[in-house]
Amino acid sequence: MSIQILENAVIDQIAAGEVVERPAHMIKELVENAIDAKATEISVHFEQGGRNVIVKDNGVGIDRAELKLAIARHATSKIQNTDDLWQIATYGFRGEALASIAAVCRLKMISRPLNAEMGAQVEVEFGRLGDVISVGCDFGTTIEIRDLFQNIPARLKFLKSDTAEASQVKNLLKALALANPGVTLRIFYENEMVYFWSAQESAVARTQDVLGEAELFQGEAQIEQMKATAVVASPNRTVGHSRQIWLFVQGRYVQDRGLQAAVVEGFRNFLMHGEYPVAAIYLQCDPEDLDVNVSPTKSQVKFRDSSNAFRVVQRAVRDVMERSPWVKGIVGAGGPSAVPMTSATSEMASASPMPSASQPGVGSLKARPPNYAELIMGDLSAPLAKANAAPLQTPIDATDAAAVRGPQINSQINSQTNSQINRQINPLWSTLEVLGQANLTYIVTQSREGILYIDQHAAHERVMFEKLIASIRSGQIEVQNFLMPPVVEVSEDAAAALMAAKGELAEWGLYIDLLGPSQVVVNGAPALAKSEALPALIEKLANDYVSQGGSHSLENRLADRVATLACHSAIRAGQSLGHEEMKALLEQMDEFPQSSFCPHGRPVYVQQTFRGLERDFGRIV
Numbered sequence: 001m002s003i004q005i006l007e008n009a010v011i012d013q014i015a016a017g018e019v020v021e022r023p024a025h026m027i028k029e030l031v032e033n034a035i036d037a038k039a040t041e042i043s044v045h046f047e048q049g050g051r052n053v054i055v056k057d058n059g060v061g062i063d064r065a066e067l068k069l070a071i072a073r074h075a076t077s078k079i080q081n082t083d084d085l086w087q088i089a090t091y092g093f094r095g096e097a098l099a100s101i102a103a104v105c106r107l108k109m110i111s112r113p114l115n116a117e118m119g120a121q122v123e124v125e126f127g128r129l130g131d132v133i134s135v136g137c138d139f140g141t142t143i144e145i146r147d148l149f150q151n152i153p154a155r156l157k158f159l160k161s162d163t164a165e166a167s168q169v170k171n172l173l174k175a176l177a178l179a180n181p182g183v184t185l186r187i188f189y190e191n192e193m194v195y196f197w198s199a200q201e202s203a204v205a206r207t208q209d210v211l212g213e214a215e216l217f218q219g220e221a222q223i224e225q226m227k228a229t230a231v232v233a234s235p236n237r238t239v240g241h242s243r244q245i246w247l248f249v250q251g252r253y254v255q256d257r258g259l260q261a262a263v264v265e266g267f268r269n270f271l272m273h274g275e276y277p278v279a280a281i282y283l284q285c286d287p288e289d290l291d292v293n294v295s296p297t298k299s300q301v302k303f304r305d306s307s308n309a310f311r312v313v314q315r316a317v318r319d320v321m322e323r324s325p326w327v328k329g330i331v332g333a334g335g336p337s338a339v340p341m342t343s344a345t346s347e348m349a350s351a352s353p354m355p356s357a358s359q360p361g362v363g364s365l366k367a368r369p370p371n372y373a374e375l376i377m378g379d380l381s382a383p384l385a386k387a388n389a390a391p392l393q394t395p396i397d398a399t400d401a402a403a404v405r406g407p408q409i410n411s412q413i414n415s416q417t418n419s420q421i422n423r424q425i426n427p428l429w430s431t432l433e434v435l436g437q438a439n440l441t442y443i444v445t446q447s448r449e450g451i452l453y454i455d456q457h458a459a460h461e462r463v464m465f466e467k468l469i470a471s472i473r474s475g476q477i478e479v480q481n482f483l484m485p486p487v488v489e490v491s492e493d494a495a496a497a498l499m500a501a502k503g504e505l506a507e508w509g510l511y512i513d514l515l516g517p518s519q520v521v522v523n524g525a526p527a528l529a530k531s532e533a534l535p536a537l538i539e540k541l542a543n544d545y546v547s548q549g550g551s552h553s554l555e556n557r558l559a560d561r562v563a564t565l566a567c568h569s570a571i572r573a574g575q576s577l578g579h580e581e582m583k584a585l586l587e588q589m590d591e592f593p594q595s596s597f598c599p600h601g602r603p604v605y606v607q608q609t610f611r612g613l614e615r616d617f618g619r620i621v
């Protein structure tokens with residue numbers, strides 16, 4: 001066959017195949033045009049999975065003289081030259097959407113700009129343009145689509161069921177609503193209103209409306225010109241898929257595996273395996289650092305520096321995680337979380353069923369059993385010293401098994417001391433009244449709002465994890481050397497894997513050597529670790545190294561290994577705890593806002609409100 005230039009009709013259909021692969025893409029283009037036209041109110045009616053659609057907006061409208069031009073290919077009011085391609089501030093820039101859509105449906109466009117006395121209308125039948133006529137209509141633009149893909153039976157066959165297509169439409173409309181909080185949107189499917197999102201002032205408020213989440217939290221981060229805002233639900237609210245991670249770059253809804261991974265990474269150690277968060281992420285950057293012209297549906301973007309994009313998103317999420325603001329709401333805002341129960345607030349204390357500072361134990365933790373730290377909690381001494389407003393020379397107990405490694409000890413003391421001075425401790429958990437221990441596993445406490453059951457292992461695991469991470473990050477991990485180093489039997493493979501990771505393990509305070517082909521000796525370990533837990537820890541680590549090899553990034557491995565170490569060092573379920581021990585654990589939790597989840601993402605507490613109890617007992621209805 002000789003080479004020929006294709007007919008316009010064929011060119012249009014090829015382009016339509018790329019731009020409007022399915023009804024949802026078409027509706028997205030129409031709504032984006034309305035938003036580009038500065039509409040503040042948009043309504044979308046759609047039927048048959050989106051094959052029949054009406055989009056009406058109150059935007060700037062199109063002049064009668066330009067109505068036909070709007071539908072012509074490569075006709076746009078949004079950019080003029082190639083430089084503009086790098087400064088795009090609108091959704092549209094190609095002048096292609098309407099031309100592509102008009103080629104594959106019956107389209108009617110009615111528009112009236114603010115200065116026009118009348119509106120104008122043009123119809124297009126599968127690419128054949130009709131005449132412009134005058135009509136009476138509201139200000140703004142209405143586009144009506146009928147019989148999408150009727151002229152391309154092959155494409156019709158590719159469509160899924162109406163329900164499946166409609167759910168894609170709804171999804172894209174949610175994304176547009178999330179990206180444009182200031183726009184009121186009314187969405188009707190088969191003549192029934194399915195969504196009404198009224199204009200909101202903030203992304204958080206709109207996210208609440210669209211995702212139906214009652215409580216959301218906002219975090220921010222900035223790296224150079226890149227700024228990320230994360231609006232996330234607490235890790236109590238998770239789903240089993242990644243579809244509730246909504247990513248926006250310059251207000252554009254994008255599919256980006258890298259940024260999605262950044263969100264999950266931000267939630268690291270708060271989610272269990274297979275759990276995904278609910279999150280909307282808004283990333284802004286210099287338009288010059290971004291190429292939005294990389295996919296026909298504009299659902300992908302390319303960053304000049306994708307690693308910065310990853311880091312800024314991760315940090316914005318982390319910003320929320322590290323504050324863990326959901327804890328306040330849970331224990332009861334305005335209750336003990338907001339106002340610590342000290343003598344300074346005795347008025348409140350007397351009005352509340354919570355015990356005040358007069359209760360033994362609160363504010364006077366000296367009564368704790370001696371050697372408690374060595375027995376169970378590692379370096380409990382630090383927060384206790386704080387609670388007692390003791391001088392800053394925090395003692396570090398050297399246990400009989402431990403002799404602290406060389407020059408690190410002094411800096412360790414200093415760093416602990418400094419962190420005590422600087423750390424803002426917000427009394428929260430420690431203001432709970434300990435009622436007792438249930439099933440040797442749960443600490444039963446009460447606040448003014450209700451009863452909280454705290455998983456003693458999960459709680460202590462998080463405390464240990466955060467302490468270890470902090471000391472590793474500061475490079476001042478306290479190491480204990482063993483007079484009689486424990487020897488652990490592992491498989492030869494495992495021993496080899498551990499030896500290969502020897503340097504990495506030493507970085508977080510675990511010093512091992514090979515004794516025989518399948519014997520590993522532990523010369524030193526982090527002082528926070530319980531020595532009797534070391535054999536199980538080494539075995540777990542060996543298994544991890546054998547199964548994961550070097551596939552994990554160092555940062556991820558560190559968090560995983562430290563989580564393992566924390567798990568093996570923490571008090572266990574089934575261990576009896578005294579009243580003071582339980583209170584001391586709550587004190588420690590206050591040092592780490594992240595205490596509401598264990599490092600493996602399990603929740604640390606479950607609560608039962610008094611209101612709920614009253615309902616259950618029929619005291620209120």
Ligand SMILES: Nc1ncnc2c1ncn2[C@@H]1O[C@H](COP(=O)(O)OP(=O)(O)OP(=O)(O)O)[C@@H](O)[C@H]1O
Pocket residue numbers: 029033034036037057059060061062070071075076077078091092093094095096097098099141
């Ligand atoms: N709802 C609307 N209100 C006002 N003007 C509109 C509307 N829809 C389209 N237009 C005008 O028609 C032009 C063509 O729209 P079209 O969607 O085809 O291209 P675009 O938005 O410029 O670029 P893209 O192909 O990337 O979407 C727009 O540039 C705009 O001037």
Ligand SMILES: [Mg+2]
Pocket residue numbers: 029032033091092093097098
């Ligand atoms: Mg457009």
